[in-house]
Amino acid sequence: METAGKTPITVQATVNAPIAKVWEFWTKPEHITQWCNASDDWHAPFADNDPRTGGKFKTTMAAKDGSFSFDFEGVYTNVRDNEVIEYALGDGREVKIDFVANGDVTEITETFDPETTNPIEMQQGGWQAILNNFKKHAEANA
Template identity: 30%
Template sequence: MSQTDELTNRTLTLKRTFSAPIELVWEAWTKPEHIAQWWGPKGMEINVVEHDFRVGGQWKYTMDMPDGNQFVTDGVYSVIVELEKIFSSANFKPMTEGVEIQALFERNGDKTNFTFNCIHATEEYCKQQEQMGFYNGWGSVFDRLETFVSAISQQ
């Protein structure tokens, strides 16, 4: 098996086209006040604890769960190319740890083509995460992002 095949077997990918210019979608990913509006499941309040948007910078967001527990997401930025891509390590405790997330942005006129990759340490872990609801979970988060950027672009 080639390295490319092996990486593909460890990666879950979602693609969307957002009805907003790339600059706005980029801001939604890079400004803490915007992240707090869409990151996470519908109905959950997101607290941006840390957001050091630079290569090597850390980020940490929390959500209070209905059962009183706290859901913590954190990571470290490894690649940032303005209006093009953001790569980061990521933990979504207590469900997912030790993954890399990649947000890829592409201008499409007044819209934005977006690709989200989540790379897991092993193929088995990747399959487990898919079965746990990766596509529905992240799909709903990106629905919120679409609603957020569409509303702002119409202002």
């Protein structure tokens, strides 16, 4: 089983929605709870977000059958509206999300430090699935 090294993982999506809507859907808790899950048997029943440098966020991710849940949380280290979000997770891993507007299309590139428990492929697949859910939510609501 390949586990995390020092090489960050990147996932990407092209969202057919303007940057202002993409930013709103990414940062507002009422939207986060609608898209922040990797599969249909999971959901995000709670989200709290203060999207500014020094602000904190927490999203509860839970199996719909109630068998497991965890809080995904951290502190923002750099936030520039409609451009970039960087944060540190509680375990010290770092994440950077770039938002690039091109007319009514927004490119999202998310780069994160892997954890050491799960295989790299599983982590990349999970984060990509969440980003794909975001794309679906943003395009349906823009």
